[in-house]
Amino acid sequence: MNNIDDMEESRRKISLWGVGDWGIRIVGSIEDEYSRKVKTVAMDTDMQSLVCSPVSSKIAIGGDITGGLGTGGDIENAQKAFHESEDKIRAELSNCEVLLIVGGIGGGVGSGIIPLLCEYAARQNIFTMVFISRPFKFEGRRKNQCFQHAREKIKERAVGLACFSLDRLVGRVGDDTPHEEVFHYCDRILRESVECIIAYLTSSTPNRGDYASLKNLLSYDGETVLGACEVDGPEDLTEAIKGAISALSLSASELGSSEGFLVQIDSGAELPFHGVGKAIGFLAGLIGDDAELLYTITRNQSQGRKIILRIIAVGIPEKKVGGLTPDMPVTLTTQAPPRKQTMIDFNKFTRGVFAESDPTLSDGEDLDIPTFVRKGISLD
Template identity: 20%
Template sequence: MDARLGQKAARDDKAKIAKLFQGVDLCILVSCLGGGTGSGAAPELARIGREAGTIVFGIFTLPFKFEGGKKSYLAKNSLEKLIPNLNAVSIIPNENIFKIIDKKTPLREAFSTINSRLSENLRGLIEMIYMPGLINIDFADVKTILEGRGKLTYLNSAQAQGANRAEEVLKELLKSPLNEYNIAGAEKMLFNITASQDIGMKEVEQISKTISDFNRRAKIIFGVSQDNNYKDKVRISLLAVGCGREEKPKPKSKPRPKKKRRPKTKPKPRSKARKKAKRPALNKKSAAVSVPVAASDNEEEPAKALTRRNALDLRKEVEKVEEEMEAKEKKWDIPAFLRRKTQENEQTSK
């Protein structure tokens, strides 16, 4: 379980491996990660393939939890080295085998179950490329879908028969028990429908719409093949690349808190105390302001309602109030006997 040995073996035979990639357009690299050979050699094979200009699609299984933390660490570390050199990658945890087998299933049969699933999925992919169809898919389409770097990929094939075959095959196709993810948010999708000549347009439309609804922005290529051996059966092979990037709804912007308006309070009535009125500050930028009406001298009355006046009217009003207040102050600053004498002189002069 020494990954360094697998890595060294691949590096020592780099020249031989590079020759295998010459003239190869597509390489499907299948390996169990967690051991020495797969975890050590697979990253080197992927790197050599990328350097040769080959499209490399990796399919890897991860160890069971009961195999211990060391194997899990080796698998994770190997996967991190693999992804930069892969165009697409499909990951299958061995733990998911318990979803498709019975508790009494023998160990050898359990392992062969995963191998059979992988074999069926790969057969479906190869048939998409080489099997002629009514709507044909060729290698150029596969290349278009797989182009990219380190894209999480979903590969699955399913078939069903009977009156509700379209619904049943879609249900099995879109929910693979072996994968931890589905096609939600996939950037590119390629699928092929294989059935007898009696397949209806409505069935094709239903299948295509259901798949495309997972991401309407995705690039979709599909094909239809007719095989009379299928009779009332229908088979679909699906390759979805760039999974796990489902668009999240944008968070709604929080409404700005409304400013609390200060309650309008009536100004206190002016007292008779001989105090010089203060000139209120004027805001030159504002076209209109609110000012209270001054109270009467003889009695204390509540201030009148606020009125709207422009800056010029306000200044005149303030100057008038100041003049009145200054006149009153001068009057009250003269002693009483002088005021009486002044009044007598005024009456005499009249």
């Protein structure tokens, strides 16, 4: 983005909508560097979530139906509220070329309205990409069925869909990890994923993001994840890509069968061509021959020489929640886990790889624990 005119041009064209509580919170948390390149919009029946949001445009719907509250999971009421407010929605979408929609599926507003908004945008020929979350399994079967239904409807209409399974994102959480930390972590993954897509769509580097490539990338079934890593300067670019690949928390077979990858390199310093080629080539060497691979470079001089590298992986085969995971995640770095990735203690094992299986007990002794440890024999 070279000048203010370019920025105004992209703001007019790209709209980022948060739908329902969580979607609105994510849109409200997008960093300025990205949010100023798009028009941000919040839509909800819930006045409180709208009032608290810093986004530039707010659409309150269904006042007569919910009295300014959420729908309490009532999809039908959310849909009635949408239909009642179609005039406001039409006005807000006039001149929009690209619509990005974010929301959590499981409540009434996100689940009921996102599919309708996609249908509406498709009729207006608006290029639409959607970021949704699959509810935690513990939220119950009804919410998960509602996810399946909403996903099918969205897929029929939107050109791109990124589904984030909350259970996959969170993975193994340490027994003492606070609930709030886990939620903040999920917020970050969705926020950064949206930021990557904005970066790609608005990049002014030679590999300028184009709609068709993104459409292909986000057209695959399956799950989406994001990994990020921060390094001190261009000389550490390969370390950055290794850190971000590790932060994806995918096994080697999942990495090899993912359908596509988008790499965003956000750099304070000028990047050498060979360094970029080496880093991207490193990832290319690990993924399937047919996988799509896109990248974009954004310059952010306010961050000095620092580089933040993020990878979105899409089309990952769905993980059976609670099923066995024979493959260990690919870990390519021995350094401390990447910045922002340290909030959750994912690997809090006390019995190594046996931590998730039942102990092999014989005469009251656990045979999975080495004999010298069980018997207290010193090896000195």
